[in-house]
Amino acid sequence: MSKSENKIASYAIIGFGNVGQALARAFARKGLEVSVATTREPESFASAAAAIGPTIIPKKLAEAVKADIIFLAVRFGSHPDVAKALPSWQGKTIIDVTNAYGVPPEELGGQPSSRVVAQAFTGGKLVKGFNHLAAAVLDQDPPVHGGKRVVFLASDDDGAATEISALAENLGFSPIKLGGLSEGGLLVQARGNSWGQLIFKDLIRFN
Template sequence: MSYAIIGFGKIGRALANAFARNGLEVSVATTREPASFESDAAAIGPTIIPKTLAEAVKADVIFLAVRFESHPEVAKALSNWNGKTVIDAMNTQAPLEESGGLPSSAFVAKAFTGARLVKGFNHLAAGVLDQDPAIQGGRRVVFLASDDAAAAADIGALAKNLGFAPIQLGGLSEGGWLVHARGKNWGHLIFKDLVKFD
């Protein structure tokens, strides 16, 4: 299984740090040339591989960590997203009317034709997501929502490999609203920093 993070701002770097902490390889890409963020990637660790957007979207699992308004541009990188799992780690300040009243993740899913979309890793502030998820014998929770149960299970397994405790919230029209941040409509679980003890 290959992984990529599209976007190398605060959330993208926090995700890259999670991969580096666990010795897992992940490609990172932006709309800029890889040379422009090569040294930043190297500072995180040797498993963080700078690539072009066109190269990065060849990965099996792709984290969207760009500004919300940039996701349609990323979606154009492939004509068909069949076989890909896309993790929507974005939030937006745009009003609900702009997405026809849909949760932001359901709106994003329309742009990535054929992809298995999972909403996740978006409810934590970047500074919290960046920390080691092992806390006092427990693991920091990440919430996942998807209309594809198998995709959600796969990303749950990845979250565990990254040291987090995944909690499945159901479909995008159910759990998606709980971790939805759009305009002034904040899901009940946004910015909740919870720890799970086994």
């Protein structure tokens, strides 16, 4: 039995820039509680969190990473600093919302950027997702003209992809699973001066 089946999962968003705040608003719209943290003290962004809604809880990074499901909404270059917050990420699912645009492929060892992130979060399950939409689009209410805004998910762990797919649906989005990080995942990853083919594609799905 997975964590999500025997208890309500807890959520955190690490990073509180435009993307982090857009994700926080998605939780607030559904009345779902989510911790938010940065490498700064929570007091520095508490008023911005309060302005979004009462279910957005500012925390210190060390507290926020206790959550079961963690959105990584920081600059790509900052992910190792977040990864150091715990010695092991066993039992946690990390949603990689970073984009490695401008990072030379050789710095990534020729790998998809999410693989590099996954290696930093030892023991955790990683899902690439929510990163293909510009922050201003992600910020909007996902139901559009009778359809729902699509979010793409890629993971080498089918169970984690299913778990985050259910969360995306709870937040009002229409998730589409792309398969593994090295296959479909490349469609939503940036590296060097190139963007994956699906990045910035704002699609609406009508069921």
